Amino acid sequence: MTLDILVWWGFLGTVSLFNLLAWAASASSLERRSTALGPHAHAARRLQLLLSAAYVGGCAFRSVFPLFDVPRVCLVDTWLSTVIVGRSVATVAELCFAAQWALLMDELADAAGSRIGKVTARALVPLIALAETCAWFAVLTTANIGHVAEASIWSLSAALAVTALIAIWPRCDARLRNVLGVWCAAGLAYVAFMALVDVPMYWSRWLADEAAGRQYLSLAQGLVDATQRCVVSHRWADWHTEVLWMSLYFSAAVWLSIALVHTPVLAEHVVKADRR
Incomplete structure (x- = not known):
């Protein structure tokens, strides 16, 4: 294994271990705050924690067993590096991440009386399910047009979420505006x-x-091809196009997923208005 690949893989593994420890710390923190949150808010954040667990775990798995789906390239020679396994893990993790955002958007829309927020909340998971379908088409057929559609749908979903957050912004107090500001900045950077x-x-x-x-x-x-082991490559030339997005996806996106568990009780920081 070349040094550059070894350093990158070590980075992914280190970040994944940190993420797992951060999730465990979040779980412990949530339990300590259960009384202060109240039963309803605690149940909502506990669901966030469980959805985050699937995303954190899925990203950790994909960090240990990196996979370049269409050309069938992997780092580790094991059945765990097959496309069928890697894509299945990614699908579950990404749907859970989308569900985190949908639930928070729904909670925020209810608190603010926002129709835009409500529609966006209901659209997020179906949109990402469609994106996952396109991803499966791409990795099974090896046609990158499926990934073009997948990435475009993810972009559209993030843009819709940012638009809804901006619409709700005037109804929030200063503390929640800070949170929404971070969400909007992350969403715009992602788009x-x-x-x-x-x-x-x-x-x-x-x-x-x-x-x-x-x-x-x-x-x-x-489908048959995706169940076979991938071609093992430790050459930087085979991986360099994947390094940036994988590094950001398995670090910053996971941190955001964990952070959503600690979102303040939204109803306490929103002034309800006529639905729009």
């Missing part, structure tokens, strides 16, 4: 990254495959 880096990357891969006359797999062929 910018996806629009400027991720979507163009997959689009260029799709165009290159089309120009080369690549033969894609059928869904049935892809």
